[in-house]
Amino acid sequence: MSIHMIETLPEPPVAGDRNTIGGWPLLAAGETWPACFCGKPMVFFFQVDLPNFGDDHLLVFQCPEHDDVTTAPNPLPERYWDEVTDEYDGPYWRFLLRPAGGTPAAEADPHVEPHRLAVHPAEEEVSEHGRGRQGFKLGGVPSWAQYPEMYTCSCGADMVFVCQVPENFGFDMWPMRDKDAHGTSDNQALLFLGNEVYIQACPARCHPEAAWPAIQN
Numbered sequence: 672m673s674i675h676m677i678e679t680l681p682e683p684p685v686a687g688d689r690n691t692i693g694g695w696p697l698l699a700a701g702e703t704w705p706a707c708f709c710g711k712p713m714v715f716f717f718q719v720d721l722p723n724f725g726d727d728h729l730l731v732f733q734c735p736e737h738d739d740v741t742t743a744p745n746p747l748p749e750r751y752w753d754e755v756t757d758e759y760d761g762p763y764w765r766f767l768l769r770p771a772g773g774t775p776a777a778e779a780d781p782h783v784e785p786h787r788l789a790v791h792p793a794e795e796e797v798s799e800h801g802r803g804r805q806g807f808k809l810g811g812v813p814s815w816a817q818y819p820e821m822y823t824c825s826c827g828a829d830m831v832f833v834c835q836v837p838e839n840f841g842f843d844m845w846p847m848r849d850k851d852a853h854g855t856s857d858n859q860a861l862l863f864l865g866n867e868v869y870i871q872a873c874p875a876r877c878h879p880e881a882a883w884p885a886i887q888n
């Protein structure tokens with residue numbers, strides 16, 4: 672089974688790059704930057720083309736303050752991308768799935784130290800317990816920290832695993848970018864508190880936000 676591993680490159684992206692941490696999200700024409708229910712613009716964490724999902728473009732945003740894990744029943748409820756808010760008062764993360772194309776936002780994300788991402792074809796390796804490779808990757812089999820947790824979309828379609836963010840994958844934050852001798856920053860943002868995130872998308876594309884994170888540690 673072919674997959675793609677994602678490598679973080681040292682250099683920053685330019686507007687129009689498709690695979691990035693931070694930088695300029697490729698949005699649909701007229702689309703505004705996602706905001707949290709609290710009113711803050713969300714942090715733009717990363718975007719990637721999905722070779723395992725029709726080359727759709729995945730963009731991942733989360734509030735800089737509201738970052739708890741999210742849980743939902745399975746099958747997912749109606750409008751889960753808006754309605755599943757856990758203890759918060761509204762949506763605090765956004766996964767956008769967009770067709771190929773898109774227009775760079777007028778401004779780059781101001782929060783995350785931006786990097787280009789490189790996407791490399793690779794082969795999946797599935798353990799006897801049904802776990803795929805660890806790491807930042809597209810497609811294949813999740814490396815499940817717990818039992819497999821695949822969802823059914825509210826439209827009835829079985830979700831497809833599209834992207835894995837490894838545990839404690841830190842996103843260096845501006846302007847708190849003072850790095851120590853090892854080049855690491857102690858000011859890092861984490862998606863969903865640093866849990867491993869297995870992003871699943873609806874293959875029926877019943878809505879442009881029909882994607883969901885299984886979150887485990």
Ligand SMILES: [Zn+2]
Binds near residue numbers: 707708709710763
């Ligand atoms: Zn918020």
Ligand SMILES: [Zn+2]
Binds near residue numbers: 824826874
């Ligand atoms: Zn659906």
